[in-house]
Amino acid sequence: MAEPAFSVCVYCGSRPGENPAFAEAAKVVGTWIGRHGGQLVYGGGRSGLMGTVAEATRQAGGRVVGVIPQALVDKELANRQCDELHIVQTMHERKAMMAERSDAFIALPGGIGTFEELFEVWTWRQLGYHDKPLGLLNVAGYYDGLVGFLNHSVASGFMGEWQMGLLHASADAEALLRTLVQSAGPDHAPVPLREVI
Template sequence: MRICVYAGSNPGTNPAYGEAAERFGRLLAERGIGLVYGGGRTGLMGRISDAVLAAGGTVTGIIPQFLMDKEVGHMGVQDLRVVGSMHERKALMAELSDGFVALPGGIGTLEEIFEVWTWAQLGRHDKPCGLLNAAGFYDGLAGFLDHVAGEQFMKPKHRSMLVVEESGEAILDAFAEYQPPVVEKWLDKGRT
């Protein structure tokens, strides 16, 4: 089993974010779950990959060539794959993973978790998606998503597809029990 983790390439202002990344990395290794991530050595990406490695776990990094050219790739991971574009990176990360977790991060982190969550909503995969809400980082976003569902721009069953938990243990426990809702394959029926 492998979990894809999206995370900031910066550490953020709160030390709790880095601590959560390290705890989650150790937890993945302890449970025998491999890490798939963006291949960087800086910020929370570096912290989680270093923690997995230090705990004896396996790490697969996927990084586009233009970021390798900027020397931000983590050369210490067992499996660092260099791809041609961000699109290739995201597709390969999704293919190799059994679930997706976003740690604190910026617009890239949000874009990545929202994309795989959207794919789940559309029935393109049935893998769990979650936000690791370290130090309440995602409180505002979770509240906004509840508002979106309350305003009927999203079905409650689709909102429930994104797990929000404060600890890595709670995220992995929720993933272990995850039952994806039945998703109408309306796109496959020719309706637009």
């Protein structure tokens, strides 16, 4: 397999959620990554949206890198079909490896783990620990309440507009992925995308 054109870290739920639009969005994300010659970096599970995005990436010809703590191998049903499956000891190791292996980050619908991962990598970005683009895929209005609260935080003086500007939010998966990947190159030069077959 050729070297991946780019590497996207996807944070998402280990459950499928109640709305079928969530799984459909995960399929779109994985398919887009695979068809454009990319690599998925994710939490290494095969259940819920995690499994859906990984399988879609693999089916579309993309490379899949999973990172999962030993304690979650059974709970999240470790995906043995990953091109690379890293079993680590702690959540800290998991998140650090996922961040290191990625050019950009995108959060799909998920629960407290997804929220925590997004906020940590966003915090690292605003502190200058990395310069990688971040995206929030707002499927079927799932994150409307969160975006409203974040704007409330800005209005209340606890965040700046510049911090909000670090997070690209969209309901359009393909447009969001294109924005993230094309701004993830060295010095933000556009990353060439392989043609969709």
